[in-house]
Amino acid sequence: MPKVTSLEDLHKLRAQLREEVTQRYDVGTTVVVGMGTCGIAAGARETLLALNNELARREMSANVTIDGCIGKCQFEPIVTIHRASASPVMYGHVTADKVPELVDKLAQGQVIQEWVVTQEE
Amino acid sequence: MATKPRTTVLLCNSTGCEASHSRPVYEAMTAELQRRGMETEVRVVTGGCRGFCSMGPVMDIYPGGVFYVKVKPADVAEIVEESLVKGRVLERLCYKDPVSKKIIPIFENIPFYAKQQRIIMSHCGRINPCRIEEYIAFGGYEALAHALLAMKPEDIIRDIKASGLRGRGGAGYPTGRKWESTRKAEGDIKYVVVNGDEGDPGAFVDRSIMEADPHGVLEGLIIGAFAVGAHDGFFYVRDEYPLAVQHLNIALQQAREYGLLGKNILGAGFDFDVKIVRGAGAFVCGESSALMQSLEGKVGEPRPKHVHATDQGLFDRPTCLNNVKTWATIPHIVNNGPEWFRKMGTQDSPGTTVFSLVGKANNTGLVEVPMGISLRDLVYKIGGGLPKGRTFKAVQTGGPSGGCLPADLLDLPVDFDRLTEAGSMMGSGGMVVMDDRTCMVDISRYFLEFLKEESCGKCSTCREGIKRMLEILDRITSGQSQAGDVEMLESLARTVQMASMCGLGKSAPNPVLSTLRYFRQEYEQHITDKFCPAGVCRELVAYRVVAEKCKGCQLCIKACQREAISGSLKQPHMIDQVKCIQCGACFEACRLDAIQVVSKSAIGGNGNGAKAGEAVKEAVA
Numbered sequence: 184m185p186k187v188t189s190l191e192d193l194h195k196l197r198a199q200l201r202e203e204v205t206q207r208y209d210v211g212t213t214v215v216v217g218m219g220t221c222g223i224a225a226g227a228r229e230t231l232l233a234l235n236n237e238l239a240r241r242e243m244s245a246n247v248t249i250d251g252c253i254g255k256c257q258f259e260p261i262v263t264i265h266r267a268s269a270s271p272v273m274y275g276h277v278t279a280d281k282v283p284e285l286v287d288k289l290a291q292g293q294v295i296q297e298w299v300v301t302q303e304e
Numbered sequence: 305m306a307t308k309p310r311t312t313v314l315l316c317n318s319t320g321c322e323a324s325h326s327r328p329v330y331e332a333m334t335a336e337l338q339r340r341g342m343e344t345e346v347r348v349v350t351g352g353c354r355g356f357c358s359m360g361p362v363m364d365i366y367p368g369g370v371f372y373v374k375v376k377p378a379d380v381a382e383i384v385e386e387s388l389v390k391g392r393v394l395e396r397l398c399y400k401d402p403v404s405k406k407i408i409p410i411f412e413n414i415p416f417y418a419k420q421q422r423i424i425m426s427h428c429g430r431i432n433p434c435r436i437e438e439y440i441a442f443g444g445y446e447a448l449a450h451a452l453l454a455m456k457p458e459d460i461i462r463d464i465k466a467s468g469l470r471g472r473g474g475a476g477y478p479t480g481r482k483w484e485s486t487r488k489a490e491g492d493i494k495y496v497v498v499n500g501d502e503g504d505p506g507a508f509v510d511r512s513i514m515e516a517d518p519h520g521v522l523e524g525l526i527i528g529a530f531a532v533g534a535h536d537g538f539f540y541v542r543d544e545y546p547l548a549v550q551h552l553n554i555a556l557q558q559a560r561e562y563g564l565l566g567k568n569i570l571g572a573g574f575d576f577d578v579k580i581v582r583g584a585g586a587f588v589c590g591e592s593s594a595l596m597q598s599l600e601g602k603v604g605e606p607r608p609k610h611v612h613a614t615d616q617g618l619f620d621r622p623t624c625l626n627n628v629k630t631w632a633t634i635p636h637i638v639n640n641g642p643e644w645f646r647k648m649g650t651q652d653s654p655g656t657t658v659f660s661l662v663g664k665a666n667n668t669g670l671v672e673v674p675m676g677i678s679l680r681d682l683v684y685k686i687g688g689g690l691p692k693g694r695t696f697k698a699v700q701t702g703g704p705s706g707g708c709l710p711a712d713l714l715d716l717p718v719d720f721d722r723l724t725e726a727g728s729m730m731g732s733g734g735m736v737v738m739d740d741r742t743c744m745v746d747i748s749r750y751f752l753e754f755l756k757e758e759s760c761g762k763c764s765t766c767r768e769g770i771k772r773m774l775e776i777l778d779r780i781t782s783g784q785s786q787a788g789d790v791e792m793l794e795s796l797a798r799t800v801q802m803a804s805m806c807g808l809g810k811s812a813p814n815p816v817l818s819t820l821r822y823f824r825q826e827y828e829q830h831i832t833d834k835f836c837p838a839g840v841c842r843e844l845v846a847y848r849v850v851a852e853k854c855k856g857c858q859l860c861i862k863a864c865q866r867e868a869i870s871g872s873l874k875q876p877h878m879i880d881q882v883k884c885i886q887c888g889a890c891f892e893a894c895r896l897d898a899i900q901v902v903s904k905s906a907i908g909g910n911g912n913g914a915k916a917g918e919a920v921k922e923a924v925a
Contacts, residue, residue, distance in 0.1 A: 186561075186562060186563030186571075187445075187562050187563050187564060187570060188563060188568075188570060188571030189453070189570065189571055190449045190450075190453055190570075193440070193445060193446065193449050193570070196440060196562075197440050197441055197443070200437045200438070200440055200441035201441050202308075203347075203437065203438065203441060204312075204431070204438055204441045204442060206309075206310075206311065206312045206347075206366040206367045207312060207314075207366050207367075207430055213367060215391075216391075217391075218389060218390045218391045219390060220390075223389075223390075231310070232345075235308055235310050235345070236308075238308070239308035246366075246367035247310040247367075248310070248311070248367045248368055248391065249389075249390065249391030250391040250392075251390055251391055251392040
């Protein structure tokens with residue numbers, strides 16, 4: 184194990200280790216995948232796994248979490264994005280193949296209007 | 305590529321939750337995740353103590369922070385299915401507020417936590433104590449790096465002095481001044497010591513911190529060592545804390561591997577290492593000078609303090625000894641500055657402290673609060689009041705040598721000076737809530753019994769005085785008191801207080817003196833009326849059924865282990881006074897207040913008494 188011999192070393196080490204505990208912080212962005220029975224039937228689990236992979240691949244710090252059915256079953260799989268500085272956006276029909284585009288726009292801080300189910304003002 | 309875990313499940317594995325079987329929950333959780341092929345998706349972390357031990361085993365699910373209490377292995381499959389797969393909150397496992405009956409899924413919103421201010425315990429329960437990596441990821445060792453690389457020892461001492469931090473071990477001596485004396489003391493070999501010999505019955509603050517955040521204590525200790533100029537340190541931990549010792553050992557090992565302990569720490573040219581010494585569990589060894597004697601391998605007895613430990617302590621070298629909580633506070637002060645620290649608490653006692661809130665409160669466990677919080681807030685807002693709507697009678701602070709404070713002192717702000725003025729003390733953080741079913745004479749007898757066992761015997765006042773006081777209290781509680789007992793008790797207490805050498809002896813009469821001060825009437829009832837109003841001293845009480853109130857529900861009959869209660873349904877019941885052992889189970893069971901505590905002498909002459917008389921005749925025949 185490399186010894187920590189300076190403040191930079193410590194900070195570098197912390198940056199590497201941070202990923203492990205990041206879920207225990209509020210990192211500003213939370214992506215919620217609807218995982219009710221309707222969601223799962225529509226492929227939410229695949230969406231969830233794809234989201235995880237995509238975020239990891241891009242080394243983006245966002246928390247991914249899940250919730251149950253919210254009653255808009257016809258739009259499943261539903262993905263809702265909560266950001267610190269913006270109102271939550273709910274996307275419908277986000278199947279696994281759409282995930283790269285979603286994360287793409289998320290990284291740029293843009294909203295994909297065509298997919299929006301609701302957006303709180 | 306491997307999936308990055310999307311969820312973290314934090315499960316407490318400190319002694320409290322371990323005792324309520326958190327280990328099988330952990331095993332069930334890992335097995336269930338494996339069965340579903342979700343082991344890479346969900347990370348299971350064993351964390352330290354959350355402080356809510358009465359609700360253990362506790363589990364947090366992140367992101368989000370849903371908090372489950374009293375989790376059993378049988379609940380695990382449902383948790384995985386509902387919460388980890390479907391993202392639902394399992395309401396039946398959430399905390400239910402005993403007052404509002406509301407279900408509170410997120411732990412920050414539970415009143416027990418919401419009213420707390422967690423500084424010393426900020427890492428406790430959030431990190432895995434056995435992994436230095438998590439501590440570093442949460443900002444650990446930043447303070448050490450700052451202290452070693454950017455500050456001079458004098459700067460650190462100046463900051464600690466400016467922060468106004470006072471020793472959390474109980475006496476409240478200014479920490480900065482202690483450090484300064486040690487730094488200025490002559491000699492090139494100096495020591496720093498962590499006092500982890502927490503001996504108060506009912507207190508488990510230091511244990512939980514050592515178990516849940518060993519690196520926090522260690523970081524504070526290294527900073528202190530650098531400030532006072534010590535190269536050797538000791539953790540003195542009682543042997544009853546095996547998990548704390550284990551976690552500390554792991555922490556030391558990991559810190560050495562990362563170059564945060566040992567030779568040339570952080571490349572700053574400072575050498576420091578630590579040994580863990582296990583204490584044999586004598587209460588007196590929590591006293592600083594006795595602790596040092598014990599560290600030296602001698603009999604743990606206090607020694608006179610005209611020479612301060614900061615000049616001649618361990619092995620007659622300058623020694624700086626602080627409590628676990630004090631050391632754990634240091635990194636926070638170095639990181640945030642003394643002004644930040646001064647903003648919390650009171651003018652003379654800044655910062656926060658941790659209590660172990662136990663006894664007759666709805667929510668028991670570890671609570672960290674700013675100094676100066678009122679006892680009322682502690683008992684009612686955080687503790688959630690008393691169970692079963694019982695009446696508050698007293699709160700005992702400071703462990704066995706602390707004192708009992710009555711209801712009219714509930715608005716007393718809790719800090720070092722106010723508690724001492726009121727005849728109690730801060731101690732190492734025990735806080736026992738007592739209801740109207742607690743006998744104050746019996747309580748002081750209980751604590752004296754403990755202190756009698758734990759007196760080291762060096763001073764005759766403490767050794768003999770406590771014994772004699774205990775004899776008097778035994779007489780009072782068994783109805784054999786003599787005239788002048790209270791006066792004798794008071795005089796003995798004052799003598800022990802004055803003439804004993806160490807803190808243990810000086811404070812040993814506190815339980816007696818404080819109960820005499822606030823509950824003198826109860827002593828007099830015991831002596832003149834031969835009656836214990838709380839119904840605790842069995843020799844002095846009898847239980848009686850109030851026929852007018854009794855609806856004959858038979859609850860008390862079911863509760864009585866001695867089968868001393870008779871009566872048919874819907875008819876007033878009777879207690880057989882010969883069989884009755886005054887355990888009070890019927891009193892607790894009755895929902896109509898139809899069971900009454902009376903003095904032994906009061907049961908002759910009424911219906912119950914006549915019944916008892918007959919029973920005696922039967923027994924004789």
